[in-house]
Amino acid sequence: MVHKKTIHARKLRKTLIKAFYGKCWFCGSIEHLEFFHIIPTELNGRGRGFLKRMYDIAKNPTCYGLACKDCHYLYDNGILEDNDINV
Numbered sequence: 001m002v003h004k005k006t007i008h009a010r011k012l013r014k015t016l017i018k019a020f021y022g023k024c025w026f027c028g029s030i031e032h033l034e035f036f037h038i039i040p041t042e043l044n045g046r047g048r049g050f051l052k053r054m055y056d057i058a059k060n061p062t063c064y065g066l067a068c069k070d071c072h073y074l075y076d077n078g079i080l081e082d083n084d085i086n087v
């Protein structure tokens with residue numbers, strides 16, 4: 001059985017993705033979307049818990065962007081920059 005909290009987190013993620021234009025901000029892809037930090041928040045790094053992350057995004061929407069897996073990697077490595085954002 002899926003935990004209630006997990007269902008809640010997934011619903012929240014869906015809502016947030018919609019609010020973030022539903023596509024990668026760099027290439028426009030709609031697959032493998034991930035949120036990335038534009039401005040660091042208190043919740044940096046990975047593995048802080050999925051629900052906590054979703055709450056942090058909802059609380060600080062201007063600190064995050066949406067990117068596909070590939071663009072997220074390129075952004076984290078400084079190959080894509082803020083001015084490559086296309087939304």
Ligand SMILES: [Zn+2]
Binds near residue numbers: 024025028029069071
């Ligand atoms: Zn992309």
